[in-house]
Amino acid sequence: MDKVEKKKWVDKSMILLLVLAFIILATNVPKIQKSFNSTLKGTYHSKQLPFVTIVFDEEDHHSFYYYNRNETDKGTYLQETDKTYVINSPKFQNLKIFYNEKSRTFKINIDNETYVFKQTDSVPTIINNSND
Structure with missing residues (x-):
């Protein structure tokens, strides 16, 4: 694999990893917020x-x-x-x-x-x- 192809693969992997992390955070933030504010205290x-x-x-x-x-x-x-x-x-x-x-x-x-x-x-x- 030459340098240009390696860089493209690394760039695509990073973007995919960031998208995956964003999806995980977006689905869990409402659950986390609810646990903090759900009771009167x-x-x-x-x-x-x-x-x-x-x-x-x-x-x-x-x-x-x-x-x-x-x-x-x-x-x-x-x-x-x-x-x-x-x-x-x-x-x-x-x-x-x-x-x-x-x-x-x-x-x-x-x-x-x-x-x-x-x-x-x-x-x-x-x-x-x-x-x-």
């Missing part, structure tokens, strides 16, 4: 309530935390369906929320008003108010 804030934080911590027995300037609340949450969760705490008793995994948001009724909360961090940020 992390830290959430609302533009309408800038001083309120809601936290969902899967690893801490599905703990739910609510913080605002004057009040804190802690409870649990459970997944009822793919998009429906139920919060249980002293402030929120059996409150259903609907999670939109695509926009990473949910709506919640607080003091007879409905607010939209958006995930600001996938890591639950727990606020410790103790003076230890």
Whole structure:
């Protein structure tokens, strides 16, 4: 094989390898993205309530935390369906929320008003108010 034929073979092999890698990545990226955003977890804030934080911590027995300037609340949450969760705490008793995994948001009724909360961090940020 002369040099020109070898180069053409190498070029075609590289293109074929790149196309194959692209196909594999394109078919697996949606699965990978779904595994990261499929559940309600992390830290959430609302533009309408800038001083309120809601936290969902899967690893801490599905703990739910609510913080605002004057009040804190802690409870649990459970997944009822793919998009429906139920919060249980002293402030929120059996409150259903609907999670939109695509926009990473949910709506919640607080003091007879409905607010939209958006995930600001996938890591639950727990606020410790103790003076230890």
